[in-house]
Amino acid sequence: MDAGDRARQFVLQFLDAREAGDEAAARQYLSPTARDQFAAGEAGLRLVGGYDSAALLSFEQADASSWEARVRLDTADGAVEEYLFVGAGPGPDGTARELTVRGAQRVATPGGGDGS
Numbered sequence: 001m002d003a004g005d006r007a008r009q010f011v012l013q014f015l016d017a018r019e020a021g022d023e024a025a026a027r028q029y030l031s032p033t034a035r036d037q038f039a040a041g042e043a044g045l046r047l048v049g050g051y052d053s054a055a056l057l058s059f060e061q062a063d064a065s066s067w068e069a070r071v072r073l074d075t076a077d078g079a080v081e082e083y084l085f086v087g088a089g090p091g092p093d094g095t096a097r098e099l100t101v102r103g104a105q106r107v108a109t110p111g112g113g114d115g116s
Contacts (some may be wrong), residue, residue: 006085008059010099011069013044014084018073022050030058031089034101043106045082050075057081069109081107 001009007056010029026047038047051073053113066087073080075100082103091097 007067018048019051019054021048026093029101030092031046031100034103037104045104045106
């Protein structure tokens, strides 16, 4: 399995933890920066809670060791979409990891809303 395949699997596992509502497991995928973004609810980001399903919409290599994933999370109130920035970096405890969610950004949802 090459680095891109490992990164894609990493994102899918992160989505599985979020969809399952397992906050402790989902936090293990986050860098300190991403953890703080989700904790603050930056631009409506929410780590877990009420997701009926999750899907990977696109997955692009940004440079030699990082990727951008666009994901959709469905709730009873509609869908929200996010960009996840994935690559090498600090894990939740600050130790270096091959893969971590470095950051996240909420994007416009289908229908033109911002998902918040």
